Amino acid sequence: xxxxxxxxxxxxxxxxxxxxxxxxxxxxxxxxxxxxxxxxxxxxxxxxxxxxxxxxxxxxxxxxxxxxxxxxxxxxxxxxxxxxxxxxxxxxxxxxxxxxxxxxxxxxxxxxxxx
Amino acid sequence: xxxxxxxxxxxxxxxxxxxxxxxxxxxxxxxxxxxxxxxxxxxxxxxxxxxxxxxxxxxxxxxxxxxxxxxxxxxxxxxxxxxxxxxxxxxxxxxxxxxxxxxxxxxxxxxxxxx
Numbered sequence: 001x002x003x004x005x006x007x008x009x010x011x012x013x014x015x016x017x018x019x020x021x022x023x024x025x026x027x028x029x030x031x032x033x034x035x036x037x038x039x040x041x042x043x044x045x046x047x048x049x050x051x052x053x054x055x056x057x058x059x060x061x062x063x064x065x066x067x068x069x070x071x072x073x074x075x076x077x078x079x080x081x082x083x084x085x086x087x088x089x090x091x092x093x094x095x096x097x098x099x100x101x102x103x104x105x106x107x108x109x110x111x112x113x114x115x
Numbered sequence: 116x117x118x119x120x121x122x123x124x125x126x127x128x129x130x131x132x133x134x135x136x137x138x139x140x141x142x143x144x145x146x147x148x149x150x151x152x153x154x155x156x157x158x159x160x161x162x163x164x165x166x167x168x169x170x171x172x173x174x175x176x177x178x179x180x181x182x183x184x185x186x187x188x189x190x191x192x193x194x195x196x197x198x199x200x201x202x203x204x205x206x207x208x209x210x211x212x213x214x215x216x217x218x219x220x221x222x223x224x225x226x227x228x229x230x
Contacts (some may be wrong), residue, residue, distance in 0.1 A: 004157075032216055043206060043221035044158070045220075051216045092156050094215060100170060101215045105157030 002027045004093050006106035013081045014114050021109045023091030032094040033074040035053040035065055039087045047089075050074060061085070081113045094108070118142050119222035121207050127228045133195040136225045142190065143207030146170075148219065149182055149192050149207040160208055164190065197229045 002103045005049055013019045035047040050058025050067040058064045065076045076089060092105040120139040128134050140147060145166050150158035161180065163171040166187040176183070179198070184190040192203055204226050208219040 034218055036218075036221075041223075043223045044208075044219075044220070046118055046211070049218055050215070055228040060127075096215075097171070100163075102163070102171060103219065105159070107155070108155050 002093075002104065004091055004094055004104050004106040005056045006089075006091055006109045008059075008109050009107075010093050010112065012112045012114065015083050016080050016088075017076050018112065019085070019113070020083045021091075021111060022105060023074045023076065025072050025074065025084070026093050027093055029096070032069060033065075034092040035059065035076050036090045036092060036096065036105075037087050040089065042106075044090065047076070081111075083113045083115050086111055086113045112114050118220045119209055120204075121222035121225055123225055124223060125226045125228075127230065128197055130199055130229050131196040133193065134227060135191055135193045136207075136227075138192070138222060140207075140209045142209075143188050144209040145187065145213075146210050147184060147190050148216055149190070150208065150221075150223070152204045152206055154203070156178040161192070161205075163174050171212045193217055194227075197227075199229050202227055202229045 003026050023060045033050040037047050038044045047063050048057050050057050055067045063078050066102040067074050088108050088110050090108045092103050116142045122137050134168045146162045147164045151161050152158045161175045164184045167184050182192045204224040206224045207222040210217045
């Protein structure tokens with residue numbers, strides 16, 4: 001079955017330290033991969049995406065993600081975490097189905113950045 | 116959140132009652148999605164519209180859920196009758212552009228609590 005996994009329910013980091021939020025996927029073909037962030041009482045916001053080309057993609061708020069085809073991973077990273085980065089992060093994959101394309105989301109990882 | 120308005124923001128009802136949610140994309144777009152996000156889970160697609168027509172409603176509990184999109188713009192999602200397990204945030208989304216590689220813009224969501 002095609003799926004997206006976020007193995008960590010929660011990630012805790014200290015402000016100023018690097019952060020990584022993990023995502024692995026299981027899909028056939030070449031995936032389109034996305035990261036979204038959800039702040040309290042707000043809808044999901046797009047952070048970045050991998051479509052093709054350079055494996056390292058850069059997005060909003062200083063975030064970046066690395067596509068690794070051999071490990072079927074798309075981990076989200078930031079060199080220096082901010083308290084304001086504390087939020088819920090979702091990895092998603094866009095894949096084809098009979099009617100067109102659909103997006104499957106991971107279960108989410110809650111990031112806590114401590115001052 | 117830019118580009119997608121939803122109402123109401125919060126709703127509390129008793130089980131077996133009916134409820135309706137509204138989605139108003141500020142800029143018209145052919146494609147519109149409704150997602151259900153249960154606490155602790157990622158968003159799950161309920162229904163996808165292309166203009167007024169339904170593209171995918173495979174995960175919509177059709178015995179109680181219904182949705183429509185009038186004139187290819189606004190959309191409503193209805194639950195009748197509601198069950199306790201319907202407690203969730205209901206998100207409306209539109210693509211940022213045409214084509215499969217585009218990310219989605221999400222509305223702020225309607226938080227439904229069924230007691």
